[in-house]
Amino acid sequence: MGTALIYDEEMTRYKLLWVDPACKIEVPERLTVSHEALIKNGLADRCVSVPVREATDADILLVHSEEYLEAVKKTPYMTLEDLKEFTLQYGDVYFHPNIYHCAKLAAGAALQLVDSVMTGKVRNGMALVRPPGHHSMSSAANGFCVFNNVAIAAQYAKQKYGLKRVLIVDWDVHHGQGVQYCFEDDPSVLYFSWHRYEHQKFWPQLRESDYDSVGKEKGAGFNINVPWNKVGMKNSDYLSVFCHVLLPVAYEFCPDLVLVCAGFDSAIGDPEGEMCASPDIFAHLTHLLMNLAGGKLCAVLEGGYNLTSLPQSVCQTVQTLLGDPAPRPANLDGPCESALESLHCVRSAHRQYWSCLKHAAKLPTFEISTKRVKLAEEEERLEKGDEEKSQEEQVWPEPPKRVTPPIRAALVLPNGVACPDGCESFGASEDADPVIVNKLRENFVKDADDCHALTTLSSLISLVEKMEKNEICSGLALVCDVSMAMMCVVQHAATALSKRLLVVCVGDTAVPSDDTENGKTVLVQFSSKESEEQKCKYYIPVCLKKGCSDASGFLQAVLGLLLPLGYEYDPSLVLLVRMPDSGVCDSVWQQLTGLLQGLAQGHTLVLMQEGEKERVAPTASALLGDAAPSLGQLHSPLPEDVEVLERLRHRLQGDWKLLQTTAPETG
Numbered sequence: 001m002g003t004a005l006i007y008d009e010e011m012t013r014y015k016l017l018w019v020d021p022a023c024k025i026e027v028p029e030r031l032t033v034s035h036e037a038l039i040k041n042g043l044a045d046r047c048v049s050v051p052v053r054e055a056t057d058a059d060i061l062l063v064h065s066e067e068y069l070e071a072v073k074k075t076p077y078m079t080l081e082d083l084k085e086f087t088l089q090y091g092d093v094y095f096h097p098n099i100y101h102c103a104k105l106a107a108g109a110a111l112q113l114v115d116s117v118m119t120g121k122v123r124n125g126m127a128l129v130r131p132p133g134h135h136s137m138s139s140a141a142n143g144f145c146v147f148n149n150v151a152i153a154a155q156y157a158k159q160k161y162g163l164k165r166v167l168i169v170d171w172d173v174h175h176g177q178g179v180q181y182c183f184e185d186d187p188s189v190l191y192f193s194w195h196r197y198e199h200q201k202f203w204p205q206l207r208e209s210d211y212d213s214v215g216k217e218k219g220a221g222f223n224i225n226v227p228w229n230k231v232g233m234k235n236s237d238y239l240s241v242f243c244h245v246l247l248p249v250a251y252e253f254c255p256d257l258v259l260v261c262a263g264f265d266s267a268i269g270d271p272e273g274e275m276c277a278s279p280d281i282f283a284h285l286t287h288l289l290m291n292l293a294g295g296k297l298c299a300v301l302e303g304g305y306n307l308t309s310l311p312q313s314v315c316q317t318v319q320t321l322l323g324d325p326a327p328r329p330a331n332l333d334g335p336c337e338s339a340l341e342s343l344h345c346v347r348s349a350h351r352q353y354w355s356c357l358k359h360a361a362k363l364p365t366f367e368i369s370t371k372r373v374k375l376a377e378e379e380e381r382l383e384k385g386d387e388e389k390s391q392e393e394q395v396w397p398e399p400p401k402r403v404t405p406p407i408r409a410a411l412v413l414p415n416g417v418a419c420p421d422g423c424e425s426f427g428a429s430e431d432a433d434p435v436i437v438n439k440l441r442e443n444f445v446k447d448a449d450d451c452h453a454l455t456t457l458s459s460l461i462s463l464v465e466k467m468e469k470n471e472i473c474s475g476l477a478l479v480c481d482v483s484m485a486m487m488c489v490v491q492h493a494a495t496a497l498s499k500r501l502l503v504v505c506v507g508d509t510a511v512p513s514d515d516t517e518n519g520k521t522v523l524v525q526f527s528s529k530e531s532e533e534q535k536c537k538y539y540i541p542v543c544l545k546k547g548c549s550d551a552s553g554f555l556q557a558v559l560g561l562l563l564p565l566g567y568e569y570d571p572s573l574v575l576l577v578r579m580p581d582s583g584v585c586d587s588v589w590q591q592l593t594g595l596l597q598g599l600a601q602g603h604t605l606v607l608m609q610e611g612e613k614e615r616v617a618p619t620a621s622a623l624l625g626d627a628a629p630s631l632g633q634l635h636s637p638l639p640e641d642v643e644v645l646e647r648l649r650h651r652l653q654g655d656w657k658l659l660q661t662t663a664p665e666t667g
């Protein structure tokens, strides 16, 4: 299934008609440069073009009051003076004779997107709209927003499709208070937002935008606010919050649909956000959400005011929705202290609502609050000092071209095992390097005349070579001895490949720990066997009580440990090894295979035992980028597993900064 793109140039036909410094950044060009970039990069014509429609009164009344709608209906007939007068009652927003029409199209576009995804016409999609929506409230326009496009879409989806749970992810740099107010007592809609806050000094300066607004009554726990109390947040800060807050909770919530308030003012260069995250981070944020809700994801444009980073970020998002592997994340150096404090506060505030956070460190409330006040005062003084600090022009490299290899998935299968559609069957190329073959023979093939093992291994080696050259994206091999094949690839990667290898071993087996000494290989093993304590930074045994058979424990380990560590390590190849007795179920296996493709530009090589041929089809579908099946609502992870995870994170966070979830204790 494809990706929908919804855009109509009618939404560019309104603009600010008078002087208002607060609103001058919200210009029609935001939409035109974004759409033109999608065309220029050949992404628009890879999408399914879906037309906009006007939201009906009934649609709008799902969120807004009748009096507000009636008032807005009058604006097309107002004089300039009346429009100015009408605008005065709201904050940081402007009206125009054509904005009501455009606001109906923006909301209607979001609804068209929901229909396209929910009816299975497409898998996911993006709506390029203006005016934005997430600040508008039941009876008020606010922050460039007239109707709350995404809130209307959530109510519409629940009503029309009987959805039980909708996740709204708001990665815009402003707090979508309109969305929060709409759903704060509603446990069927989980609203997640990060936003520039600076201890309530940044617009809209609301007390209820802080981390302790967790939702009300039945909705308690279903509103997650991550305040950024400093500007300059980077890719590491964003990924940390996804791995340690949003994703664990989102998987536990198990939404039927994911809506994204896709604001790109959280990217570098934006005058509003003043953050430093690069546009390609949105490829990863999108990728990390694409295995929720069976891949049903609707992204609706909110903010984004830098006309260079906005189109770049939009292209990164759409290209990922189309299934292209994400670029390797630029050097991730761990979250900053302010982000860690926010992370700690949010996890602590939600401990009581989400079992994945149950063991999150508590907030020593007294100490943290006084520390925060001290920090804020300190910042106040500094702020005074550099009042005149103008926003220096930020520059950043053009996001890397994301070329998809001609072969998406290559499979090395024994005779008689069918190769699923979309995959290429891969055999040892005749020109297998004789030197390598001989070395294999010596090192790995026990009885030298076992030509079957030899051909399989040489196929593996040439497969790895072709992945290295980006001729093949991912691979899957059924081998007679998984451990031996793993050693062979580890050995080859350590010597022949110049880059880093991440080995993810699912299930018990002896692993080549000596090879992890050279820092070229990190090996993470999930099993149920307590392994002898390894002090090595590069061999990480994750011992789970029920091994990989307990979905929630295993998934929390993947989200909270494997992913952050994998992102920080930034391998050029991921080797995913499934042991015969791993006990991992297909849907968890597919989630893992899907999530890991955010690393190494999707270069994932899967090794499985020959006997597991019924695993070939589900694994191949994950390698082809199909969304993994939903895991269902996850029960609490076993306390022992959460304990193991917390201890491991604590032990490793000195070496792996993205594993941190609390600010280092300051003296």
Ligand SMILES: CC(O)(O)CCCCCNCCCN
Pocket (backbone or CB within 6 Å): 021, 022, 023, 092, 132, 133, 134, 135, 143, 144, 172, 173, 174, 175, 203, 263, 265, 272, 302, 303, 304
């Ligand atoms: C969709 C959105 O969240 O991007 C809207 C942001 C509104 C910002 C209002 N204040 C602007 C102050 C100008 N320096």
Ligand SMILES: [Zn+2]
Pocket (backbone or CB within 6 Å): 172, 173, 174, 263, 265, 272, 302, 303, 304
């Ligand atoms: Zn914004």
